[in-house]
Amino acid sequence: MTAEINKGPALGQRHVQAFLLFLSIVCNYMAKFNVGVAVVAMTDSENTNPDFPEYDWNEMERSYILSSFFWGYIMTQFLGGWLCRRYGARITMFISTIGSALLILLPPVCVSWGGWEAYCVIRVCQGLFQGLLFPCIHAHLANWCPVNERNRLGALANTGIDCGTLVAMFVSGQLAASSMGWPGIFYISSVFGIVWCVVWLIFGANTPRECKFISEAELNYIETSINANRKEEEVKEKSRIPVPWRAIWTSVPFWALMIVRCCQSWGYSTLQTEMPAYMNGVLLMDMKSNAIYSALPYLTSWVMAFVYLIVCDILLTRNIMSLTGIRKTVNTLALWIPAFALIGIGFLDSNQKTLAIVLMCADVGINAGSTIGSTINTIDLSPNHAGILMGIVNTAANVIPILTPLLVGIIVKDNHDRVQWQIVFIISAVVFFVGNLVYILFGQMTNQPWDAADFLDKTQTTKLQEEGQQAKAIEASENASKTSDNNVEKTETS
Template sequence: MTAEVVKGPTIGIRHLQALLIFLLITVLYIGRINVGVSVVAMTNAESTNQHFPEYDWTSTEISYILSSFFWGYILTQFLGGYLGRRFGAKRVMFWGTFGSAAFSLATPFCIPWGGWIAYCIVRVIQGFFQGLIFPCIHQHLARWSPLKERNRLGALSHTGIECGNVMAMFISGMIAKGPLGWPGIFYISAAVGFAWCILWFFFATDSPKQSRFVSDAECQYIETSLQHNENYNAKKIPVPWGAILVSAPFWALLVVRCAEAWGLSTLQAQIPSYMNGVLEMDMQSNAIYSALPFFAMWFMSYVYLISADILLGKKVLTLTALRKLFNSFACWIPAATLIGIGFLDKEQTTLAIVLMTVSVGVNSGATIGSSLNTLDLSPNHAGILMGVINTASNVPPLLTPLLVGAVVTDNGDRSQWQIIFIVASVIFFVGNCHFLLKGTAISQPWDAEDFLLPKYMENTPPNAALESNGRTQQIKKS
């Protein structure tokens, strides 16, 4: 006798959920990253549109603006994970996006009234709303992704990061140069946020069972694959904080995410200023070339995704080995290229752009390399883990603009930028070394619903799990 294998449709509502999350992340990153372009436009009207106000902000004040989003963002990461478990991911993600879009719309009216301080306050509030969302994204993916498709759906969803970066860098520059001027950057960002909220309201649900669009076959496929469909209830499963806080794989993930965030935030927020100052590019060229590295990042994210499917499908690598390999590409290659960028000037603009494109492009491997690792370590507590890790990993984006503001007193001074790039390179390298030593893609014993810390410490050896056929099997001792 042979057992019937439950299979869902090749394309189903689970893919629609992944598409919606892709669009959400794109919208969020447009609202987050457009500050780098908007600040250049607001302080240099001659290179954009002279019909709109120009502000004489110091480099220190600009560094506060670039950093301020993360002041609010880090405050609500853990809260987002809790609210997602308490009220459902759908509601939290809807209101988080709606609030961020509303304050984006208010930005052009606040800046003429309160200057850079008002801009900082609005950015803090936007960060507060967006901080609620990412822990819920991982919770939503954990509920909708069959185990065999988790890596694929998660990676596809997170390519919205690269898409959002491209849109923020390229389209924002074009908008600032056009008839809408720099206020148009915020109007467009708000409009796409509100449009996403409408789609999410009608098509999203917290689980397959709640969806009126999902077929019975697809619902059964997802729930059966997860193996905890009847027992899983994120509201009732206690969080094993003690076991998490002494878990080496958890700390390895936290460290590498912080290191990756430091390097990438240096590139995201500072590329427009570096190109405008050291390479002496005008705003239109700045927008095009600032976006080029993120086009490469977007393209490379699909290269990594296809490669991961092939390597896992043919069992060339285990999931743990795959994550470490891709994360090494994502951290160590940018570490080398960033140092090279610091030694180039306006006479070597082409080489500088090539190195920046390579640096940002290969960094997209961090999505598969480490960003999705919370789903590996603990599907039951993915939202909480993401909240804790995102809180920590968003301290670096708060600090990097402040470091740039303190070190780079003259945007055109290449030697000052060298310090910024070397610091980012060292952090990239060291953070990934720790992940190679302690990281894993094996589900941890403390993910079990009946987990008891004293029993675990007495009876269960570290990493008591096996990887098999793309899914994880717990080893339990009687």
């Protein structure tokens, strides 16, 4: 009979760390995606509090604002992975969040004299800070998640994406229509980020061994589970494990992950940034209704994230499906069903608001499965290099949100033209479909050989051995040639 494993308290520090990661994503996503509602409020005072300034920005200028965050965001993904390896997630995530939280205070002050250009500069700087975040989150999960709880804790942390977007959409719309007006959107987002930073400095810890609040039983359980009984000096040694860049960039499973994350980013970012404009222009909803109904899909997504989490946890713990089967099945549901729903949305108008909202809720809600389906695949491929992998993948995936608002700005010349929006949604649907197909064919959910700490040493040893064997073979060939030449000379002399 198998002895019961002592996992420590039912609600342990690994759960606290996952919850803190969840909150970090929520507050950063509030600062990141409140722009969708803020831009609508700042350019249409009739549907919000009219006591605050209104700006006459055209569609292209609004598109620049929506995409500008990602100009900075893609620049610091690698830096985030490096800083996390060098200094740990605790300080790096603090810098990332506090920088973003302080910058979000600036638009109400700066836009009045700097216009949309000033807002773009602020958003670029926000992106620079937030680019450090996700590589740290994945590295932190790799340090804290027991192998059999990786799905559960990783998915729990990443539900912050849906919750943060939900809060950004709903609260931003309510604030814009309140006595605080659209400036309140920025002030509340900033306060939430600053409060999180204080809590994180108290309870955040880079590893279980560095945590002041963890029990001995939970510490042993986590370290034994992930086969990493690291003392302090061993933890430091991990930061010196060389990154096998060539092996990573030539890895087919890694490329499959990067492609599917880019395709996921295309469809999701289109919905995140453009939904308020679509609902205002095509469905003719006012700001308050717009905010409520823009938030509904993300409420559905947040709920569905837990549904996926519970179902997948049961399938995995009861050995009903393998991890590979779960990831690919869930990711297929998460991308292919929304692909068809997106096409359907484009054919609806203001007379079919209810159906449009239902389809948007289904679209975003079902897409929540992509977290379990592919987002945390970085940890499957390489726990040792999870932060670096996330830095690469997130850099590539977040080039996409730079392009999608600009593409919308090119295609959608009239915000009320349903046909123009149809083109936008059909393109996103095709991208969703193709990306998941690549992941089904080439994705893997197992540790890759290049994850090993001594991978480069073994590769170098093998290379030297091969070179030695080649040198011996050449030497033997030369000796044989010399012997043959000597025999010929002796024959001729005779």
